[in-house]
Amino acid sequence: MDLEQFRTHAHELADxxxxxxxxxxxxxxxxPSIPRAIISRLPVSPPLEGEPFExxxxxxxxxxxxxxxxxxxxxxFAYFPANSSPPSILAEMLTATxxxxxxxxxxxxxxxxxxxxxxxxxxxMIALPPTFTGVIQDTAxxxxxxxxxxxxxxxxFHTINQRGFTDGVTYxxxxxxEAHSSIEKGIKIAGLGKDHLRTIEVDEHYAMRPDIxxxxxxxxxxxGYRPLIVTAAVGTTGSTAIDPLRPIGEICREHDVWLxxxxxxxxxxxxxxxxxxxxxxxxxxxxxxxxxxxxxxxNFDCSAYFVKNVEALxxxxxxxxxYLKTTEGTRVNNYRDxxxxxxxxxxxxxxxxxxxxxxxxGLQNTLRSHVRLAQKLAGHIAESGTFELLAPVPLNxxxxxxxxxxxxxxxxxxxxxxxxxxxxxxxGKLFLTHTKLSGKFTLRLVIGQTNxxxxxxxxxxxxxxxxxxxxx
Amino acid sequence: MDLEQFRTHAHELADxxxxxxxxxxxxxxxxPSIPRAIISRLPVSPPLEGEPFExxxxxxxxxxxxxxxxxxxxxxFAYFPANSSPPSILAEMLTATxxxxxxxxxxxxxxxxxxxxxxxxxxxMIALPPTFTGVIQDTAxxxxxxxxxxxxxxxxFHTINQRGFTDGVTYxxxxxxEAHSSIEKGIKIAGLGKDHLRTIEVDEHYAMRPDIxxxxxxxxxxxGYRPLIVTAAVGTTGSTAIDPLRPIGEICREHDVWLxxxxxxxxxxxxxxxxxxxxxxxxxxxxxxxxxxxxxxxNFDCSAYFVKNVEALxxxxxxxxxYLKTTEGTRVNNYRDxxxxxxxxxxxxxxxxxxxxxxxxGLQNTLRSHVRLAQKLAGHIAESGTFELLAPVPLNxxxxxxxxxxxxxxxxxxxxxxxxxxxxxxxGKLFLTHTKLSGKFTLRLVIGQTNxxxxxxxxxxxxxxxxxxxxx
Numbered sequence: 001m002d003l004e005q006f007r008t009h010a011h012e013l014a015d016x017x018x019x020x021x022x023x024x025x026x027x028x029x030x031x032p033s034i035p036r037a038i039i040s041r042l043p044v045s046p047p048l049e050g051e052p053f054e055x056x057x058x059x060x061x062x063x064x065x066x067x068x069x070x071x072x073x074x075x076x077f078a079y080f081p082a083n084s085s086p087p088s089i090l091a092e093m094l095t096a097t098x099x100x101x102x103x104x105x106x107x108x109x110x111x112x113x114x115x116x117x118x119x120x121x122x123x124x125m126i127a128l129p130p131t132f133t134g135v136i137q138d139t140a141x142x143x144x145x146x147x148x149x150x151x152x153x154x155x156x157f158h159t160i161n162q163r164g165f166t167d168g169v170t171y172x173x174x175x176x177x178e179a180h181s182s183i184e185k186g187i188k189i190a191g192l193g194k195d196h197l198r199t200i201e202v203d204e205h206y207a208m209r210p211d212i213x214x215x216x217x218x219x220x221x222x223x224g225y226r227p228l229i230v231t232a233a234v235g236t237t238g239s240t241a242i243d244p245l246r247p248i249g250e251i252c253r254e255h256d257v258w259l260x261x262x263x264x265x266x267x268x269x270x271x272x273x274x275x276x277x278x279x280x281x282x283x284x285x286x287x288x289x290x291x292x293x294x295x296x297x298x299n300f301d302c303s304a305y306f307v308k309n310v311e312a313l314x315x316x317x318x319x320x321x322x323y324l325k326t327t328e329g330t331r332v333n334n335y336r337d338x339x340x341x342x343x344x345x346x347x348x349x350x351x352x353x354x355x356x357x358x359x360x361x362g363l364q365n366t367l368r369s370h371v372r373l374a375q376k377l378a379g380h381i382a383e384s385g386t387f388e389l390l391a392p393v394p395l396n397x398x399x400x401x402x403x404x405x406x407x408x409x410x411x412x413x414x415x416x417x418x419x420x421x422x423x424x425x426x427x428g429k430l431f432l433t434h435t436k437l438s439g440k441f442t443l444r445l446v447i448g449q450t451n452x453x454x455x456x457x458x459x460x461x462x463x464x465x466x467x468x469x470x471x472x
Numbered sequence: 473m474d475l476e477q478f479r480t481h482a483h484e485l486a487d488x489x490x491x492x493x494x495x496x497x498x499x500x501x502x503x504p505s506i507p508r509a510i511i512s513r514l515p516v517s518p519p520l521e522g523e524p525f526e527x528x529x530x531x532x533x534x535x536x537x538x539x540x541x542x543x544x545x546x547x548x549f550a551y552f553p554a555n556s557s558p559p560s561i562l563a564e565m566l567t568a569t570x571x572x573x574x575x576x577x578x579x580x581x582x583x584x585x586x587x588x589x590x591x592x593x594x595x596x597m598i599a600l601p602p603t604f605t606g607v608i609q610d611t612a613x614x615x616x617x618x619x620x621x622x623x624x625x626x627x628x629f630h631t632i633n634q635r636g637f638t639d640g641v642t643y644x645x646x647x648x649x650e651a652h653s654s655i656e657k658g659i660k661i662a663g664l665g666k667d668h669l670r671t672i673e674v675d676e677h678y679a680m681r682p683d684i685x686x687x688x689x690x691x692x693x694x695x696g697y698r699p700l701i702v703t704a705a706v707g708t709t710g711s712t713a714i715d716p717l718r719p720i721g722e723i724c725r726e727h728d729v730w731l732x733x734x735x736x737x738x739x740x741x742x743x744x745x746x747x748x749x750x751x752x753x754x755x756x757x758x759x760x761x762x763x764x765x766x767x768x769x770x771n772f773d774c775s776a777y778f779v780k781n782v783e784a785l786x787x788x789x790x791x792x793x794x795y796l797k798t799t800e801g802t803r804v805n806n807y808r809d810x811x812x813x814x815x816x817x818x819x820x821x822x823x824x825x826x827x828x829x830x831x832x833x834g835l836q837n838t839l840r841s842h843v844r845l846a847q848k849l850a851g852h853i854a855e856s857g858t859f860e861l862l863a864p865v866p867l868n869x870x871x872x873x874x875x876x877x878x879x880x881x882x883x884x885x886x887x888x889x890x891x892x893x894x895x896x897x898x899x900g901k902l903f904l905t906h907t908k909l910s911g912k913f914t915l916r917l918v919i920g921q922t923n924x925x926x927x928x929x930x931x932x933x934x935x936x937x938x939x940x941x942x943x944x
């Protein structure tokens with residue numbers, strides 16, 4: 001493919017892209033594909049000779065597209081969204097074309113310096129104290145792993161990196177029973193052992209109970225453990241429960257324990273001043289992560305990780321072989337030393353495009369509208385008589401179940417709601433997922449796709465009511 | 473930005489992209505930017521109101537572009553390339569538009585099944601034994617970390633994930649003195665301790681010496697250590713030295729040690745049958761990584777990680793919270809359990825576009841041409857009289873230095889060559905980097921950008937000769 005052919009095809013795709021985003025609503029949200037239906041249509045061996053682009057694009061449309069779950073469909077209410085936006089997609093086009101690998105300052109100064117500035121912008125937008133410094137990670141899983149490793153090194157005086165676990169200290173970690181699986185994953189990777197991760201009981205709102213955290217930490221100290229890190233959730237994955245940062249932070253400061261705040265999804269809501277109560281006490285934290293790729297209109301992947309002690313972070317990861325040595329010294333950041341991976345995409349560009357295109361007020365308007373839609377629907381559910389909310393709705397994640405009169409057995413309700421979920425998703429008209437709250441099978445409906453409007457929510461609610469009635 | 477505006481801008485960018493790739497040769501390869509020159513032109517705070525796209529694009533061109541190091545410039549000879557190609561960029565446009573998060577099969581069946589097939593294609597293309605199963609990771613750093621963690625769990629009978637390092641065993645790891653920094657990083661992250669990473673002496677070709685590896689492992693066993701993992705390099709970063717897999721593999725099998733093969737860069741050359749000698753003995757390995765994003769015309773990031781024991785890999789990383797439970801069972805892969813991150817971009821699409829657009833023979837032709845150019849230049853250097861090769865050139869990485877008659881002192885030569893490197897790079901006409909080999913400051917010239925031709929290499933060599941003469 002020469003560059004003039006590339007130009008032609010890029011124009012074809014420009015139209016395809018705009019058409020796709022326009023028509024995505026007409027596609028089934030969750031792919032109706034059955035296991036192995038796609039792969040069975042793909043040749044078992046690669047072609048020896050090149051094929052014309054037309055054939056590849058045509059196969060993309062006929063084989064791949066029906067196998068996609070459409071995350072940018074406005075009726076995608078599943079998981080947490082990974083929303084994007086036109087300016088973000090445009091930036092990704094440029095990032096792909098530049099094809100720069102941004103591991104060090106010299107490998108693209110603009111990528112490094114734009115990243116530094118964008119993280120400052122984000123910090124201001126979500127009202128983080130200026131004592132925090134940011135860096136882009138790929139995902140919150142990686143950012144949380146960075147926090148765990150930095151805590152491990154900081155509190156072991158950087159001896160575990162050097163000598164392994166030879167100091168005879170057994171470190172313990174803490175999160176709520178509702179915390180994200182990435183914490184357990186990070187604890188395992190770091191060699192701390194799942195047995196030393198204490199999952200702290202939650203209150204009736206699914207938020208961590210500081211009194212139990214304090215007691216557990218004290219017990220651990222008495223039993224000879226060294227409490228290392230507490231991960232507080234600002235917005236759990238199940239129900240966006242908000243762990244109370246201030247009392248948790250005070251406990252951490254009292255016992256000199258690292259406090260990491262996982263606000264992967266809900267952190268974007270901090271662009272709205274009315275939600276800043278969620279991080280009251282943030283000055284007591286050591287690190288904080290949220291994902292602009294979830295709810296801030298920025299393409300996956302783009303996770304914003306903030307730390308107070310940059311030196312501890314860099315000292316945890318820095319390795320300087322000869323072939324990476326450069327001469328700019330401490331005047332520049334070399335972000336390869338700020339995380340797990342050496343190679344890095346130019347991710348700051350899409351943040352710049354998104355923030356400038358919408359402006360802070362444009363982003364605020366979008367997020368406020370999502371929250372408003374969710375609050376209204378939550379009201380309908382609460383008043384319905386046949387459905388019930390199963391958790392508070394602080395933001396835009398609604399946890400509920402169908403609970404018709406006459407059925408009181410939780411097991412029967414669980415089976416009924418599992419059936420309801422599958423029936424709904426099979427329509428292709430919307431996509432919800434589930435969780436379990438206090439043993440109850442819970443439908444989760446998250447209103448966060450960039451283009452979701454009242455109309456989509458109304459149709460979803462109508463379909464849910466109607467489908468539920470047919471199930472009994 | 474509504475969708476019609478998006479369409480318009482996407483078309484503008486389609487032209488910008490084709491123009492950029494056409495004109496990139498006229499830009500300085502390494503950015504001439506000085507530290508903080510870019511960031512000082514970026515407002516310290518985000519805009520409150522949205523800005524028109526024209527202004528953003530114009531700032532991109534005037535502020536960001538001069539701060540880029542142009543990795544897709546054919547005279548980019550630095551590091552290892554991160555080459556791309558028109559079909560890969562087109563695929564990235566689609567990936568960004570779909571905006572799918574491909575953590576589980578259900579979150580996009582096509583992404584999962586295409587990934588499975590593409591890894592089968594790649595395995596066949598590089599002649600890996602079919603006992604290996606592949607998965608896409610972001611970078612080789614992450615893949616190597618996966619290998620270390622899987623080895624840790626496999627040989628600790630999955631107890632370290634559970635209990636931490638409480639079994640009283642001290643594990644040791646091995647790589648050559650020339651191995652990549654990601655190995656040390658992974659050893660640290662996994663909690664094994666840098667002190668337990670043995671760096672094995674290399675021979676005169678910078679390849680690991682199996683006799684010393686065998687002796688070191690035996691000594692470690694005698695001293696009560698448990699040898700865990702050997703990472704062999706097929707193509708070291710310094711000079712693409714090839715560690716001899718077969719004798720290393722035999723030692724690993726004798727002592728039941730995990731053998732991981734890091735072929736991050738050189739692995740792409742295995743599409744050429746004449747280079748398959750590099751992995752003679754691969755059947756003795758447990759895992760293997762190479763990066764199509766380095767030298768197989770596929771945009772960064774896309775690292776292909778192959779393992780024999782998928783069950784051990786998945787068991788190392790799998791965590792199944794309620795909100796991720798699905799119903800397809802073992803009929804499908806859920807790649808979230810095959811690595812560190814939960815979230816995953818749709819990376820298989822660009823592999824599909826690249827392999828089909830070029831065909832295996834097209835990719836072979838491109839790589840062969842790079843190797844041929846490098847071999848020819850290496851010949852010129854060897855015959856020059858004033859330059860000398862400092863390492864064998866098995867592929868397309870040339871390690872050399874200027875060594876004019878009369879200077880015999882290595883320190884003087886090091887200073888001279890450092891000056892030569894900086895003088896060359898400051899011209900903007902090419903970009904080389906350096907390493908140290910046996911204490912000698914070594915210029916590295918890697919011929920691997922997609923569009924590099926004889927002409928670029930000739931001009932580079934002329935400029936190197938000419939510049940060297942002016943320095944003395």
